[in-house]
Amino acid sequence: MADLSINLAGIKSPNPFWLASAPPTNSGYQVQRAFEAGWGGAVWKTLGDPILNVSSRFAGLDFNGQKVFGFNNIELITDRPLEVNLKEIYETKKKFPDHAIIASLMVEPKREAWHEIVKRVEDVGVDGLELNFGCPHGMSERGMGSASGQVPELVEAQTMWAKEVAQTPVIIKLTPNITDITATAYAAVQGGADAISMINTINSLMGVDLDTWNTIPHVGGKGAHGGYCGPAVKPIALNMVAECARHPDIHVPISGIGGISTWQDAVEYMLMGATGVQVCTAAMHHGFSIVEDMIDGLNNYLDDKGIPSAMEIVGKSVDRFTDWGNLDLNYHIVARINNDVCINCNKCHIACEDASHQCIDMLTDENGVDYLQVREEDCVGCNLCSIVCPVDGAIDMVEVPSQEAPLSWNERQAAVQKLSENRKIVS
Amino acid sequence: MQSQQQRISTDNLESNFREVNPGLSPKAAIEEANRCLYCYDAPCIKACPTGINIPSFIKKIASGNLKGSARVIMEANPVGASCARVCPTEELCEGACVLNDASTPIMIGDLQRVATDWAIHNQQQLFQPGEYNGKNVAVVGGGPAGLSAARELARLGYKVTIFEAKEKAGGLDTFGIVSFRLPQDISLWEVEQVEQLGVNIRTRVQVGKDISAEDIVDGHDAVILAVGMGNVPMLGIEGEDLQGVYDAIEFVEETKRNGLRTDFVGKKVAVIGAGNTAIDAATCSVRLGAANVQMVYRRTEAEMTAYDFEYEFAKLDGVEFRWLTQPTRIIGDEHGRVKQLECVRMQLGEPDESGRRRPLPVEGSELTLEVDAVIKAIGQTRHTALIEAFGLDHEKGVVRIDQDTFQTSHPKVYAAGDVIFGRGQGEAMVVTAAEQGKQTAYAVHQQLTDSVTESA
Numbered sequence: 105m106a107d108l109s110i111n112l113a114g115i116k117s118p119n120p121f122w123l124a125s126a127p128p129t130n131s132g133y134q135v136q137r138a139f140e141a142g143w144g145g146a147v148w149k150t151l152g153d154p155i156l157n158v159s160s161r162f163a164g165l166d167f168n169g170q171k172v173f174g175f176n177n178i179e180l181i182t183d184r185p186l187e188v189n190l191k192e193i194y195e196t197k198k199k200f201p202d203h204a205i206i207a208s209l210m211v212e213p214k215r216e217a218w219h220e221i222v223k224r225v226e227d228v229g230v231d232g233l234e235l236n237f238g239c240p241h242g243m244s245e246r247g248m249g250s251a252s253g254q255v256p257e258l259v260e261a262q263t264m265w266a267k268e269v270a271q272t273p274v275i276i277k278l279t280p281n282i283t284d285i286t287a288t289a290y291a292a293v294q295g296g297a298d299a300i301s302m303i304n305t306i307n308s309l310m311g312v313d314l315d316t317w318n319t320i321p322h323v324g325g326k327g328a329h330g331g332y333c334g335p336a337v338k339p340i341a342l343n344m345v346a347e348c349a350r351h352p353d354i355h356v357p358i359s360g361i362g363g364i365s366t367w368q369d370a371v372e373y374m375l376m377g378a379t380g381v382q383v384c385t386a387a388m389h390h391g392f393s394i395v396e397d398m399i400d401g402l403n404n405y406l407d408d409k410g411i412p413s414a415m416e417i418v419g420k421s422v423d424r425f426t427d428w429g430n431l432d433l434n435y436h437i438v439a440r441i442n443n444d445v446c447i448n449c450n451k452c453h454i455a456c457e458d459a460s461h462q463c464i465d466m467l468t469d470e471n472g473v474d475y476l477q478v479r480e481e482d483c484v485g486c487n488l489c490s491i492v493c494p495v496d497g498a499i500d501m502v503e504v505p506s507q508e509a510p511l512s513w514n515e516r517q518a519a520v521q522k523l524s525e526n527r528k529i530v531s
Numbered sequence: 532m533q534s535q536q537q538r539i540s541t542d543n544l545e546s547n548f549r550e551v552n553p554g555l556s557p558k559a560a561i562e563e564a565n566r567c568l569y570c571y572d573a574p575c576i577k578a579c580p581t582g583i584n585i586p587s588f589i590k591k592i593a594s595g596n597l598k599g600s601a602r603v604i605m606e607a608n609p610v611g612a613s614c615a616r617v618c619p620t621e622e623l624c625e626g627a628c629v630l631n632d633a634s635t636p637i638m639i640g641d642l643q644r645v646a647t648d649w650a651i652h653n654q655q656q657l658f659q660p661g662e663y664n665g666k667n668v669a670v671v672g673g674g675p676a677g678l679s680a681a682r683e684l685a686r687l688g689y690k691v692t693i694f695e696a697k698e699k700a701g702g703l704d705t706f707g708i709v710s711f712r713l714p715q716d717i718s719l720w721e722v723e724q725v726e727q728l729g730v731n732i733r734t735r736v737q738v739g740k741d742i743s744a745e746d747i748v749d750g751h752d753a754v755i756l757a758v759g760m761g762n763v764p765m766l767g768i769e770g771e772d773l774q775g776v777y778d779a780i781e782f783v784e785e786t787k788r789n790g791l792r793t794d795f796v797g798k799k800v801a802v803i804g805a806g807n808t809a810i811d812a813a814t815c816s817v818r819l820g821a822a823n824v825q826m827v828y829r830r831t832e833a834e835m836t837a838y839d840f841e842y843e844f845a846k847l848d849g850v851e852f853r854w855l856t857q858p859t860r861i862i863g864d865e866h867g868r869v870k871q872l873e874c875v876r877m878q879l880g881e882p883d884e885s886g887r888r889r890p891l892p893v894e895g896s897e898l899t900l901e902v903d904a905v906i907k908a909i910g911q912t913r914h915t916a917l918i919e920a921f922g923l924d925h926e927k928g929v930v931r932i933d934q935d936t937f938q939t940s941h942p943k944v945y946a947a948g949d950v951i952f953g954r955g956q957g958e959a960m961v962v963t964a965a966e967q968g969k970q971t972a973y974a975v976h977q978q979l980t981d982s983v984t985e986s987a
Contacts (some may be wrong), residue, residue, distance in 0.1 A: 168565045168593065169561045169562055169564075169593065170565075362622035447629040447630070447632060447633050448574070448629055449568045449570040449571070449572075449573075449629045450568075450570055450571035450572050450573075451568060451570065451571060453571055453572075454571035454572075466572065485622050493634050494633070
């Protein structure tokens with residue numbers, strides 16, 4: 105049994121699986137049920153001045169008959185009085201002292217406001233704070249959430265104000281609704297953040313009803329953009345985590361958020377630099393019990409790899425993530441079809457024919473048996489065929505040993521530059 | 532698996548004749564449709580005698596475009612709703628599905644039914660007639676081949692008249708396939724689709740009696756003979772005229788007309804033969820309340836011509852099988868009613884001209900079955916007289932045609948469907964008949980268009 109516990113900027117939890125600040129962490133009842141189910145921590149639904157919510161708040165994106173490929177919401181922060189939340193946090197922490205409770209906070213961008221809420225929340229015994237600079241809907245129209253989070257100066261200033269009084273670690277939750285997330289991540293670090301978490305939800309309009317022409321969801325015939333999350337956002341979020349993790353000046357721990365549904369997703373985030381992960385949509389889709397396989401799967405993975413502690417995998421893939429200019433231009437792979445596994449659906453052929461490099465031939469052997477074959481000399485190694493192939497093991501992408509030494513674009517350009525300089529000297 | 536007792540009610544015979552397969556639920560249909568890989572150059576299309584673009588119609592189910600889906604199906608196969616239910620899919624499209632080895636094949640037949648049921652339920656008219664081109668074509672016989680030919684010709688602008696001997700068109704689909712596999716209204720919807728294109732279906736018209744073959748040939752630019760096959764031939768044994776001896780074709784047909792007979796309840800029935808119709812007769816007997824139904828076949832399970840799914844269905848219905856058993860005599864009681872069926876055990880010898888091993892009687896192996904009814908299902912006769920009335924070349928009632936043009940020995944007369952089945956020509960499936968009807972229509976069109984061009 106591997107040690108699954110983590111320590112994120114001083115916040116300890118028995119495993120890396122936290123519930124993100126969202127509807128599943130709205131109340132003590134829910135968070136306590138989550139801890140009983142095995143969740144290692146919970147970021148309480150954002151506290152602030154209680155708001156008013158609308159009815160008809162969520163929408164799901166189905167794909168090819170599968171439910172909740174993506175998810176969006178227009179629910180705001182907690183609509184319950186601060187006192188009630190604080191009382192329940194206190195009771196929950198007392199019942200579950202080993203589990204992490206992090207309070208998510210959102211107030212107006214004023215120094216006093218941050219001071220006041222940080223003190224009140226820390227008084228009830230939270231393990232850490234997460235400043236919500238990410239919520240993209242509703243609150244942002246009032247200058248909070250992502251409206252703050254999109255301005256590096258505001259991120260830095262508010263982080264600083266919170267840190268002025270905070271006794272517990274401060275995590276800054278970042279919005280993805282920005283061109284370069286490392287700018288706000290860096291601002292958070294400059295403001296003294298102990299950690300950053302990402303991503304919050306992405307601005308989204310889930311759909312339009314084909315019969316009524318209303319937005320999905322709609323509130324009495326009108327809609328507004330919501331925040332998008334769920335499995336579909338994982339690659340976007342993972343990239344943002346990776347960009348921050350490899351950034352030399354962003355040296356604080358990262359709590360990874362975005363489309364995490366399984367232990368495998370969590371391992372990917374951790375390898376790419378996240379110390380732990382936060383989950384919401386998967387729990388909303390299936391209930392708290394899904395954490396059981398997350399824990400079990402992660403443990404088995406670590407045991408199989410002979411890794412004693414979850415913390416040991418954190419960041420192990422970060423140095424493999426770089427700029428395009430550093431990729432080896434002489435590395436070459438080609439598709440190879442295993443005809444004994446292939447079921448002849450011809451999807452690789454038509455994908456290559458219509459959308460790639462026209463190098464998979466449909467052939468018939470001397471016995472009249474149809475088979476597919478790659479003309480390797482024309483294959484650019486794009487992977488499309490193996491992506492559309494429905495059968496595992498039917499198409500391998502195989503490395504072709506290069507005659508040339510590895511050479512990246514940057515190296516090539518540097519060499520060209522050097523050569524032209526030499527010429528100048530010579531001439 | 533349901534037992535026969537659960538499947539069959541002796542109190543409510545009507546319920547036994549309701550369609551057994553409930554079809555896919557909307558959710559199951561979507562799940563199944565999404566499982567389809569949408570293969571390129573899909574083998575299922577090639578395995579379908581009518582060449583339905585199966586991945587296309589399945590994709591349309593998945594996208595919620597059921598009208599488009601039904602259109603894709605019916606475009607290729609004018610009796611596609613019936614075929615969704617009666618095609619031996621595991622030997623055709625589903626048998627060719629690439630998922631056979633990787634997981635399980637897509638339920639193509641059931642998905643085809645989802646789309647066509649939608650069209651039926653929503654009363655969709657899927658096709659429009661072509662602008663009248665001044666030419667008239669007669670189709671003799673309103674079964675799958677005839678309807679299919681008529682539909683395509685009407686779309687091409689021909690004025691088409693179908694001459695149908697029975698009171699309703701649809702042929703085998705309307706009268707010959709048991710209701711619990713193919714309810715009659717499905718076939719009648721297909722008939723209606725053809726009628727709505729302006730095709731005139733003249734029912735209760737027997738060629739040779741109500742109208743002469745000559746009048747039909749003279750009155751039209753082309754004639755398509757699609758009369759199928761006839762009833763069951765004589766066994767040629769003693770006792771065939773006893774009360775309680777039935778022709779399987781007529782027997783099944785009766786269950787598709789008004790009311791179900793009640794005199795089979797509790798009876799012992801022997802069905803002679805082991806083809807598609809024999810299975811239908813046997814399962815009909817069970818569903819009419821018979822206490823015991825045995826199929827008597829002179830060869831073995833391996834040689835039977837019924838499809839596997841039909842055989843399985845019959846076994847589930849509790850039908851018993853007596854292989855290698857040949858009836859030799861039907862014995863009646865003093866009132867002239869069937870009492871016993873005398874048989875002899877057989878053994879298989881050398882292969883005959885059909886390639887199947889010839890059954891030979893085992894000496895001294897006679898046995899007698901106690902039965903109340905005997906249903907003959909040993910094949911179908913040919914409409915030889917009708918074929919000869921048109922003056923067509925034929926071989927034992929199988930019309931001789933040009934394989935490419937479906938043209939008979941009479942240049943104005945074409946033939947399609949079961950009337951050309953046999954002697955190495957085609958398969959006796961509804962779907963094959965539909966395709967032949969289609970192709971015949973195109974051949975007629977080609978011929979009539981060419982002659983216009985030549986004379987111009």
